[in-house]
Amino acid sequence: MAKTITMRVDDDLYRIIKKAADGEKRSVSNFLEWAAFNYITGELQVDKNEMEEILRNTADIDKGLKEAKEGKYRVVE
16 A cells, blocks of 8 residues: 655755656656665665675775774875
8 A cells, every 4th residue: 555755855955856747747756756665775785796795895995994993094184
C-alpha cells in the first residue's frame, strides 16, 4: 500500500525539483519517488568491482584510522 510522506523544502530547492520533474515528464511526487529509488538502488550498493577495490585498500584505510586516532594529522584550511 502506498504511503504519504510530508516534507518541507525551501523555495529554491522546490524550483530545482520541479524543473527536474518537468524535464523527466513526471509529477513532483513521482519524480521524488523515482529519484529516491534510483539513489538507494544505485548509489548505496556496491558492485563486485567496487567491493574488490575497497577490500584491496583496507590496509590503507586501517592505517589512516590508526593515525587519526593517534593524532597524526593536520587540518588544512
